[in-house]
Amino acid sequence: MNELPIQRVLPELLDRLRRGGSAVLVAEPGAGKTTQVPLAFIHEEWLSGRKIVMLEPRRLAARSAAEYMSRMLGEQPGGTVGYRVRMDSRTSRATKIEVVTEGILTRMLQSDPGLEDVGMIIFDEFHERNLQGDLGLALALEAKAALREDLRILVMSATLEAEPVAALLGNAPVVNCPGRQFPVETVYRPPAAGTPLEKHMAAVIREASASHPGDVLAFLPGRGEIRRVQAELESGGIPADCVVRPLYGQLPQKEQEAAVLPDPQGRRKWILATSIAETSLTIDGVRIVVDCGYMRTQLFSARTGMPYLATDRVSRASADQRRGRAGRTAPGIAYRLWSHEVQNHLRSRNTPEMLQTDLAPLALELAAWGVQDPRDMLWLDPPPENAYERGKELLQRLGAARPDGSVTEKGRKMAELGLHPRLSAMMLQAEEMGQSGLAAVLAAVLQERDIFRAGPGAGPDSDIRSRVQAVNRWEQQGVAGSHIDEAALKRIVQESRYMQKRLDTNSAGAWQIEKSGLLLSFAYPDRIGQSRGGGKFLLTSGRGVELPGEQPLSREAYVTVAAVDDRKGAEGKILLAAPVSLEDLRRHHGDDITEETTVEWDPSLGGVKSRHQLRLGAIVLRESPAAEPPAEAVAQALLDGIRAEGLGILAWTKQAVQLRQRLQLMHEADPDWPDMGDEALLEHLEEWLLPYLYGIKSRSGLQKLQLVPILEQMVGWDKKSRLDQEAPTHITVPSGSKIAVDYSNPKQPVLAVKLQEMFGLHETPKICFGKIPLTIHLLSPAQRPVQITSDLASFWKHGYFEVKKDLKGRYPKHYWPDDPLEAIPTRRTRPHPQ
Structure with a gap:
C-alpha cells in the first residue's frame, strides 16, 4: 500500500502535542487520519501509561475504526485498540486506544471529571457538530482547565473551519494535511x-x-x-x-x-x-x-x-x-x-x-456537571437562550432540577441512565412501581421506528400497547406476524434489556400493561390529553391533538400522548399514545393538580360565568358552579366580554354618542383631551369603565349603564365647561332656533339648518377655539340640502341667487328676499311683520 498522506504531517502533529496543550488537524478525505493518528501517539512518553479516547459520531464508524486499527496491529478489537458504543463494548486492561461514541465520553466525564486514566482525547469528524460532540468538548475543556492541565485535546475534521476551533482551544496550532483523492x-x-x-x-x-x-x-x-x-x-x-x-x-x-x-x-x-x-x-x-x-x-x-x-x-x-x-x-x-x-x-x-434541537438533555448534563449558566463554559456556538430555558423548565417539571437550576438527586440518577430526560424520569418512577420491565420496553419502542408495517386493510392504530404486546409475544413465543418488522423487534428487546441492566434493578415485576399510559405520563406530563370528542384531545400543555381516524383510543377519556406528527395543520396527529385513568392521574400527579375559581365572560350566556375547577395544566378534571366569585374577578370578566364583543355591547344613547363625538373633536385639536376612538377606549377600559362595573354580571346590566356621566367624569368639571363652549351641543342661529351640531365626523362638524333661518348671518360660525368652521347644510323648506358650504359669505354673494331662482318657483309662498344679508331670518314660511 502506498504511504497515506497523513504520514507526512504526523511528525509535526506529534511535535505540537509533545509541547502540551491542544491542536487542530484538518485532513482531507482519504488522508488516513481516523486510523493512523491514534496509533501514532500510543508510544508517546507523555501518555504515562494513560490511554487515548477517540470520539466517533456514529457507532458503525467507531466499531469499524477500532477493527481496522486492530487488524493493522494483528489483533482483535479489545486488545490494544478497543471500542465502546451503546450496548456493545470490546475493551480490556491492555487497551490503549478506546474508540467511543460521543455520549460515552459524557458519561466518562460525569463519573470521573479528572479522567485520571486518559491522557488524550481525539474528537474525530468534528465538523458534524452533533450536540453530544459540542458538549463533550466543552466538558473536556473544563476538565483540562480545572483538573488536568496535562490532558491533550486533538480536534480532527475533513471540512472544518479551523480558526474558530483553534481559538476555542486557546489559540491551538493548526496542522493541515492534503488527502489522497483521485479525480x-x-x-x-x-x-x-x-x-x-x-x-x-x-x-x-x-x-x-x-x-x-x-x-x-x-x-x-x-x-x-x-x-x-x-x-x-x-x-x-x-x-x-x-x-x-x-x-x-x-x-x-x-x-x-x-x-x-x-x-x-x-x-x-x-x-x-x-x-x-x-x-x-x-x-x-x-x-x-x-x-x-x-x-x-x-x-x-x-x-x-x-x-x-x-x-x-x-x-x-x-x-x-x-x-x-x-x-x-x-x-x-x-x-x-x-x-x-x-x-x-x-x-x-x-x-x-x-x-436546532431539544436542549433538555444538554440542560440535564450541565446541571449534573454543576453549571447553571451555560455562558460560563466555552462553546463554538452557545446554546440558544430560549431553547435552553425550555429545557430547564422541562427538567423542573420532571423533578430533575430545582428552580435555581441545580440538579436534584433524581436528576443525577436520570443523567446516569444516559437516556433522554423524559425516558429517564419514566424509568426511575417505574422502578418504584415494580414496572421497570414495561417501562424499558416503552422507552425502546419510542426510540425505534414503528414496528407495524402498513398493509392492505390495516386501519390506524396509535395505541402503543399493541406494540408492547407484540414485543412480549415475540419474546415469549417467538411469533412476530406478517405486518411486524422483526428486525425492529429484536432491536427493541436488546435495547430494553440494556436499559434494565443500566438501571441495575431487581424490581421488574409482572407487566401491568394497562399502566402504560400512566408510565408514559411520567415522561410526558405536558402531553396528558383529555378527550374533546371525535378522537380529539386537549393536552395539559394547551396544545390540541387528534387521532388519525376512528380507533379504540378515540373512546378514551384520558390518554398520554408519546409521539406526535406536528408538521401539518393546527393540531398534531397522534402517532403513539395509551389510555390513563383519572384515578391514576389524581394519585400520581396530585402535586400538579390545582384548584381554582375561574370567572370568565360567556358569550352564549351573555354574561359572566364562574366555575370552581380542578385542573391539571390546561385540562379541567372537574368543574362545578362557584358560589360567590370575587367582585374584582367578575368586573375583569366583564371587561374581557366588552373587549371580545366590542363597545357596541354598551347602551350608546343619542346623547352619549354626541358627547363622545364632541370629545373626539377636542382630542383632534388638543391631545391633552381624552381619545374617544374605539381602540383607545378598549385599551383603557380599566381606567374609565371598571369602577362602574361592580354589581353587574350580564349584558343586560351593561345596557343599564349611563354613559354620559361616565364619559363626563373622564374630562372633569373644569374641561366640561370648556367643552360646552368650544364644542357646543347646539348653535343658536339668527332665527333664534337652537340647532344641534352633528359631530359624527370630528374633523368636519355639521350644522343642518333651513336656509331662511340663516338670513343676516355674514360669516360661518366657528368652534373649537375658532379653529374649525362648521359645515353648513342649508336646507330647503322640505328639509333637503340645497347647498353645503363652510364659507357662508361666499354663498350669499354667489350661490344664493341660483338657489333662489331654482326654489322660488317650487315654494312660492316662502320668503325669498333679494338681499339675504339684510333680510329678516325666520323659521316660518314668512317673517312676521315688524
Whole structure:
C-alpha cells in the first residue's frame, strides 16, 4: 500500500502535542487520519501509561475504526485498540486506544471529571457538530482547565473551519494535511417533473453501474427511502454480478458489515445508505456515488415544544463529502440528482445540532456537571437562550432540577441512565412501581421506528400497547406476524434489556400493561390529553391533538400522548399514545393538580360565568358552579366580554354618542383631551369603565349603564365647561332656533339648518377655539340640502341667487328676499311683520 498522506504531517502533529496543550488537524478525505493518528501517539512518553479516547459520531464508524486499527496491529478489537458504543463494548486492561461514541465520553466525564486514566482525547469528524460532540468538548475543556492541565485535546475534521476551533482551544496550532483523492467527475441529473425519487434513483444507479466500474454508493435521507429504492431495483431485476446492500444506523451489525466489507462472492455492491456513510467509513471498491441531495434532521418546534424529523437539502460541504467517497481508491464519478441552479443555492455548511434541537438533555448534563449558566463554559456556538430555558423548565417539571437550576438527586440518577430526560424520569418512577420491565420496553419502542408495517386493510392504530404486546409475544413465543418488522423487534428487546441492566434493578415485576399510559405520563406530563370528542384531545400543555381516524383510543377519556406528527395543520396527529385513568392521574400527579375559581365572560350566556375547577395544566378534571366569585374577578370578566364583543355591547344613547363625538373633536385639536376612538377606549377600559362595573354580571346590566356621566367624569368639571363652549351641543342661529351640531365626523362638524333661518348671518360660525368652521347644510323648506358650504359669505354673494331662482318657483309662498344679508331670518314660511 502506498504511504497515506497523513504520514507526512504526523511528525509535526506529534511535535505540537509533545509541547502540551491542544491542536487542530484538518485532513482531507482519504488522508488516513481516523486510523493512523491514534496509533501514532500510543508510544508517546507523555501518555504515562494513560490511554487515548477517540470520539466517533456514529457507532458503525467507531466499531469499524477500532477493527481496522486492530487488524493493522494483528489483533482483535479489545486488545490494544478497543471500542465502546451503546450496548456493545470490546475493551480490556491492555487497551490503549478506546474508540467511543460521543455520549460515552459524557458519561466518562460525569463519573470521573479528572479522567485520571486518559491522557488524550481525539474528537474525530468534528465538523458534524452533533450536540453530544459540542458538549463533550466543552466538558473536556473544563476538565483540562480545572483538573488536568496535562490532558491533550486533538480536534480532527475533513471540512472544518479551523480558526474558530483553534481559538476555542486557546489559540491551538493548526496542522493541515492534503488527502489522497483521485479525480471525481460530477454529473448533475435532476429528475423529470413528476418522477418519484425512488424511480429516478433506481434508474440512475442502473445507468451508472452499466457505464462505469466499481461499487455504487447511493445516498438517501432515511430507511423508508432506502427500502423503496431497494424494492424498485429488485422489481426491475438485479444483474447476477451485483447485490443490493442497505446501510443505516438501525441495521443489525452483520448487515452493516455486509454493506461495508467486500462481497464474499465478488459481486459489485449497490449500497443504499443514509448520511452514516458520509464520513469516517472507508468502503473499499466504491467508485460511483449517486446522491439524492437530502438528509434527515431532527428539529425542535418552539411553537409546540415537540421535536420532529424533517427532510432537508444537504449543505455544499456534505455534498462534497459524499462526492469524495467515489475517489478514495481510484478515479470515480458522482451523480447529483439536482440541478446546477440548486447547487448554487445550497447552504455552505450543516447547521450545528446545538442551534436546532431539544436542549433538555444538554440542560440535564450541565446541571449534573454543576453549571447553571451555560455562558460560563466555552462553546463554538452557545446554546440558544430560549431553547435552553425550555429545557430547564422541562427538567423542573420532571423533578430533575430545582428552580435555581441545580440538579436534584433524581436528576443525577436520570443523567446516569444516559437516556433522554423524559425516558429517564419514566424509568426511575417505574422502578418504584415494580414496572421497570414495561417501562424499558416503552422507552425502546419510542426510540425505534414503528414496528407495524402498513398493509392492505390495516386501519390506524396509535395505541402503543399493541406494540408492547407484540414485543412480549415475540419474546415469549417467538411469533412476530406478517405486518411486524422483526428486525425492529429484536432491536427493541436488546435495547430494553440494556436499559434494565443500566438501571441495575431487581424490581421488574409482572407487566401491568394497562399502566402504560400512566408510565408514559411520567415522561410526558405536558402531553396528558383529555378527550374533546371525535378522537380529539386537549393536552395539559394547551396544545390540541387528534387521532388519525376512528380507533379504540378515540373512546378514551384520558390518554398520554408519546409521539406526535406536528408538521401539518393546527393540531398534531397522534402517532403513539395509551389510555390513563383519572384515578391514576389524581394519585400520581396530585402535586400538579390545582384548584381554582375561574370567572370568565360567556358569550352564549351573555354574561359572566364562574366555575370552581380542578385542573391539571390546561385540562379541567372537574368543574362545578362557584358560589360567590370575587367582585374584582367578575368586573375583569366583564371587561374581557366588552373587549371580545366590542363597545357596541354598551347602551350608546343619542346623547352619549354626541358627547363622545364632541370629545373626539377636542382630542383632534388638543391631545391633552381624552381619545374617544374605539381602540383607545378598549385599551383603557380599566381606567374609565371598571369602577362602574361592580354589581353587574350580564349584558343586560351593561345596557343599564349611563354613559354620559361616565364619559363626563373622564374630562372633569373644569374641561366640561370648556367643552360646552368650544364644542357646543347646539348653535343658536339668527332665527333664534337652537340647532344641534352633528359631530359624527370630528374633523368636519355639521350644522343642518333651513336656509331662511340663516338670513343676516355674514360669516360661518366657528368652534373649537375658532379653529374649525362648521359645515353648513342649508336646507330647503322640505328639509333637503340645497347647498353645503363652510364659507357662508361666499354663498350669499354667489350661490344664493341660483338657489333662489331654482326654489322660488317650487315654494312660492316662502320668503325669498333679494338681499339675504339684510333680510329678516325666520323659521316660518314668512317673517312676521315688524
